[in-house]
Amino acid sequence: MHIRSGAQTAGANEHDRIAHPWGTRTPYGPGERWPERVDMFLAEGVREDMVERWVPTASVLHSNGDAMDIAVQEGRIVGVRGRAGDRVNRGRLGPKDLFGWQASNSADRLRAPLVRRRGKLVETDWDTAMSMVAERTRDLLGERGPGSIGFYTTGQLFLEEYYALTVLARGGIGTDHLDGNTRLCTATAGEALKESFGSDGQPGSYADVDHADVIALYGHNVAETQTVLWSRMLDRLRGPNPPALVCVDPRTTQVARAASIHLAPRPGTNVMVMNALLHELIRNEWIDRDYIDAHTVGFDELRTQVAGCTPERAAEICDVPAADLRAAARVIGTGERVLSTVLQGFYQSHQATAAAVQVNNIHLIRGMLGRPGCGVLQMNGQPTAQNTRECGANGDLPGFRNWANDSHVEELARLWNVDPERIPHFSAPTHLMQILRFVEDGSIRFLYVNGTNPAVSLPELARVRALLSQRRLFLVVQDIFLSETARLADVVLPAATWGEKTGTFTNADRTVHLSEKAVEPPGAARPDLDIFLDYARRLDLRDADGAPLLPWRTPEEVFEQWKRCSAGRLCDYSAMTYAKLRALGGIQWPCTEEHPEGTERLYADAKFRAAPQDCETYGRDLITGAPLEPTEYRALNPEGRAIIKAAEFLPRHESPSEDYPYALITGRTLYHFHTRTKTGRAPQLQAAAPEVWVEMAAEDARREGWDDGDLVRVRTPRGRVTARLRTGDIRPGVVFLPFHYGYWDTAAGDRPAGKDGTAANELTPTEWDPVSKQPLFKSGAAALERVRPGRRSERTTTAAVELERSAR
Ligand SMILES: Nc1nc2c(c(=O)[nH]1)N[C@H]1C(S)=C(S)[C@@H](COP(=O)(O)OP(=O)(O)OC[C@H]3O[C@@H](n4cnc5c(=O)[nH]c(N)nc54)[C@H](O)[C@@H]3O)O[C@H]1N2
Numbered sequence: 060m061h062i063r064s065g066a067q068t069a070g071a072n073e074h075d076r077i078a079h080p081w082g083t084r085t086p087y088g089p090g091e092r093w094p095e096r097v098d099m100f101l102a103e104g105v106r107e108d109m110v111e112r113w114v115p116t117a118s119v120l121h122s123n124g125d126a127m128d129i130a131v132q133e134g135r136i137v138g139v140r141g142r143a144g145d146r147v148n149r150g151r152l153g154p155k156d157l158f159g160w161q162a163s164n165s166a167d168r169l170r171a172p173l174v175r176r177r178g179k180l181v182e183t184d185w186d187t188a189m190s191m192v193a194e195r196t197r198d199l200l201g202e203r204g205p206g207s208i209g210f211y212t213t214g215q216l217f218l219e220e221y222y223a224l225t226v227l228a229r230g231g232i233g234t235d236h237l238d239g240n241t242r243l244c245t246a247t248a249g250e251a252l253k254e255s256f257g258s259d260g261q262p263g264s265y266a267d268v269d270h271a272d273v274i275a276l277y278g279h280n281v282a283e284t285q286t287v288l289w290s291r292m293l294d295r296l297r298g299p300n301p302p303a304l305v306c307v308d309p310r311t312t313q314v315a316r317a318a319s320i321h322l323a324p325r326p327g328t329n330v331m332v333m334n335a336l337l338h339e340l341i342r343n344e345w346i347d348r349d350y351i352d353a354h355t356v357g358f359d360e361l362r363t364q365v366a367g368c369t370p371e372r373a374a375e376i377c378d379v380p381a382a383d384l385r386a387a388a389r390v391i392g393t394g395e396r397v398l399s400t401v402l403q404g405f406y407q408s409h410q411a412t413a414a415a416v417q418v419n420n421i422h423l424i425r426g427m428l429g430r431p432g433c434g435v436l437q438m439n440g441q442p443t444a445q446n447t448r449e450c451g452a453n454g455d456l457p458g459f460r461n462w463a464n465d466s467h468v469e470e471l472a473r474l475w476n477v478d479p480e481r482i483p484h485f486s487a488p489t490h491l492m493q494i495l496r497f498v499e500d501g502s503i504r505f506l507y508v509n510g511t512n513p514a515v516s517l518p519e520l521a522r523v524r525a526l527l528s529q530r531r532l533f534l535v536v537q538d539i540f541l542s543e544t545a546r547l548a549d550v551v552l553p554a555a556t557w558g559e560k561t562g563t564f565t566n567a568d569r570t571v572h573l574s575e576k577a578v579e580p581p582g583a584a585r586p587d588l589d590i591f592l593d594y595a596r597r598l599d600l601r602d603a604d605g606a607p608l609l610p611w612r613t614p615e616e617v618f619e620q621w622k623r624c625s626a627g628r629l630c631d632y633s634a635m636t637y638a639k640l641r642a643l644g645g646i647q648w649p650c651t652e653e654h655p656e657g658t659e660r661l662y663a664d665a666k667f668r669a670a671p672q673d674c675e676t677y678g679r680d681l682i683t684g685a686p687l688e689p690t691e692y693r694a695l696n697p698e699g700r701a702i703i704k705a706a707e708f709l710p711r712h713e714s715p716s717e718d719y720p721y722a723l724i725t726g727r728t729l730y731h732f733h734t735r736t737k738t739g740r741a742p743q744l745q746a747a748a749p750e751v752w753v754e755m756a757a758e759d760a761r762r763e764g765w766d767d768g769d770l771v772r773v774r775t776p777r778g779r780v781t782a783r784l785r786t787g788d789i790r791p792g793v794v795f796l797p798f799h800y801g802y803w804d805t806a807a808g809d810r811p812a813g814k815d816g817t818a819a820n821e822l823t824p825t826e827w828d829p830v831s832k833q834p835l836f837k838s839g840a841a842a843l844e845r846v847r848p849g850r851r852s853e854r855t856t857t858a859a860v861e862l863e864r865s866a867r
């Protein structure tokens with residue numbers, strides 16, 4: 060193993076990036092440029108001078124978009140190195156990116172299509188597999204129409220692939236049932252941006268970290284989930300005039316440890332925390348009256364809504380000291396450059412969109428947008444989730460167009476040269492949780508799943524397994540491994556992945572990178588784009604003049620078409636080219652003739668894309684999710700200003716009770732990505748967190764008479780999980796389960812029958828936010844019991860625990 064990590068000028072500095080995930084500090088002060096530090100990892104026996112080619116790409120194991128080069132030797136990936144010149148990471152890489160690429164070389168990659176014959180999946184050739192898929196599609200279209208066909212895609216492919224899939228599904232087949240796993244991930248981010256600013260699109264920039272005097276993180280464990288962005292924040296904290304850090308999280312995460320103020324609310328009370336903060340900002344007049352008057356609507360409703368939300372009242376509901384709420388409000392209210400980030404602690408919790416929107420409200424009433432240090436990052440999670448949303452593969456129309464606005468649909472129809480009636484737009488595109496319902500009741504008979512593993516990542520797994528295993532459902536799964544979901548499929552299509560195909564993708568601060576093909580895929584595996592185009596050809600999808608609807612052969616041809624689709628919209632790519640991306644590295648959209656090298660921040664001019672004829676949505680009621688009528692929106696916001704939307708706090712539906720006394724939240728560890736299909740195959744990462752554990756407050760464990768390493772059963776009305784106990788700094792009364800542990804790597808490769816599960820989603824409820832329809836993975840209640848005491852050797856002394864202890 061060869062790890063190099065250090066300031067480029069200081070030369071090689073070897074150390075273990077499992078134990079030190081954020082690497083060495085490179086402190087800097089406000090307004091200064093974040094110093095470079097190049098991180099590299101090469102396979103055993105490979106030295107830098109032995110590498111034949113370095114191929115540019117960016118990371119795909121989170122949304123940060125860290126730029127890197129793939130090291131190639133004899134046609135194989137042998138390592139990665141961060142790119143010093145890139146605006147996002149200045150050379151740094153996190154542990155998942157340093158080690159995760161090894162999964163691509165894994166011997167158990169899918170190498171040939173599989174079809175189910177007499178109950179068993181057997182290898183076949185592409186023509187056989189694709190004919191079966193196309194034939195079943197055609198039959199169902201004839202018998203039952205487009206409503207019987209569903210697509211469930213991801214946030215991990217490339218822009219070109221989503222755009223092709225959208226044209227295929229919405230313009231070609233004409234089904235409304237296309238959504239991404241972005242529904243589980245950043246549906247709330249997109250929805251919160253639409254509700255406040257009229258359109259999806261991240262206002263801020265990562266460079267806001269360099270300028271901010273306050274950084275507030277709402278339900279965002281950035282230290283574990285975007286390690287390089289955390290390194291940037293740590294470097295500011297170590298430098299002169301560091302920013303104040305506010306953390307809102309029921310666990311004492313690394314972020315909480317570094318924070319000046321840590322609010323640890325009861326899970327599911329985020330709206331009340333926010334309303335109390337807003338109450339204090341307004342009461343103390345830490346607001347920008349001129350900005351509010353000139354650029355927003357809705358301030359009076361907000362003032363009325365939060366009038367009664369005193370810190371004392373919030374203290375009771377959230378169980379956070381009133382003094383801490385006041386202190387947090389003072390820091391946020393008096394800061395001159397406030398940067399906010401929001402993620403799953405808000406998006407997957409009770410009143411998700413309502414809470415996320417209140418963070419936007421802080422920026423609107425303080426007039427803090429579009430200036431250095433004054434960013435809002437309604438974070439993405441997956442590497443290419445932004446593209447799923449832009450391209451309309453997620454329950455929106457491409458280019459942030461409004462399905463309820465006929466002229467937007469007509470624009471698309473002209474672009475695709477199809478009849479507008481062919482593009483379903485009689486109601487909002489079907490969201491995933493509804494797609495599942497349609498599969499369950501049998502109206503959807505064909506489901507094409509690509510780049511996601513719902514048999515581990517969706518809530519209430521017993522139900523998901525049952526509905527995906529139905530005989531009447533034809534299930535196609537396109538993956539790079541035989542995932543838990545692929546095991547249930549009728550046809551499995553082997554995909555090429557990152558490093559084996561070319562395409563673009565966009566990170567959480569709108570930075571677009573080109574990811575180039577470095578090596579050939581294994582066996583007969585093919586890029587997702589090629590598979591979609593093959594499928595479209597076999598369906599013989601044509602435009603109004605009888606020409607092929609998807610005439611493209613290369614990703615670059617699709618990109619050129621996408622540029623036309625995005626032109627004039629907020630996510631405008633029109634002045635970007637592959638050549639420019641090669642020359643400049645990361646470029647932030649909008650990238651237009653006026654801004655040929657991209658745009659660092661949105662809304663510097665306070666011009667929002669919220670006018671009735673322009674906006675992506677007419678908005679929804681934050682409590683019920685009911686869509687507003689166009690006429691209501693026109694009355695509310697005729698001039699297209701930013702919208703301040705207030706929300707009342709409502710208590711949670713499933714709260715801890717006598718039978719289920721603990722609040723159950725789920726989430727991530729630094730070392731694993733989702734269902735572990737990649738990180739579980741990287742030895743360093745798998746060894747760092749080899750098995751599931753459950754985290755509980757030390758005082759709860761003491762009261763129960765339990766200890767670290769005990770085997771504990773976690774139970775909800777949906778299912779049971781057995782896990783080793785790990786005591787930690789978490790709110791008493793709350794337990795945390797990582798959701799990474801499915802069963803593909805069990806010896807038998809099957810779900811152990813009759814036994815407790817290891818996947819957190821055995822336990823989670825089928826419940827979603829009324830506005831964004833994002834499932835509430837962090838909002839259950841559970842009972843715990845000890846199965847047996849652990850021996851000393853069974854304590855889960857994984858790297859993550861060491862890390863936590865060393866930080867104390
Ligand atoms: N290592 C690693 N990094 C990743 C990923 C990964 O799988 N592993 N996945 C990527 C993806 S797709 C995503 S979406 C992001 C997610 O990134 P994050 O959102 O940062 O990660 P989570 O662990 O899901 O949740 C964040 C925090 O929410 C807190 N939380 C739970 N309930 C509540 C609540 O009611 N209120 C508040 N305020 N907080 C609460 C949890 O304690 C947790 O620390 O990470 C990305 N990066």
Ligand SMILES: Nc1nc2c(c(=O)[nH]1)N[C@H]1C(S)=C(S)[C@@H](COP(=O)(O)OP(=O)(O)OC[C@H]3O[C@@H](n4cnc5c(=O)[nH]c(N)nc54)[C@H](O)[C@@H]3O)O[C@H]1N2
Nearest residue numbers: 244510511512516537538542554556725733734736798836
């Ligand atoms: N309990 C609980 N559940 C959660 C969450 C939580 O916090 N708690 N978080 C939710 C969130 S935010 C997310 S994003 C989801 C993630 O959930 P999933 O998307 O289901 O998780 P992944 O493991 O990333 O699945 C991606 C699949 O795509 C495959 N794949 C990788 N690269 C490629 C490629 O290039 N082409 C193709 N065709 N396939 C590829 C992988 O092998 C893998 O099987 O989980 C959600 N579920």
Ligand SMILES: [Mo]
Nearest residue numbers: 243244440441
């Ligand atoms: Mo996600």
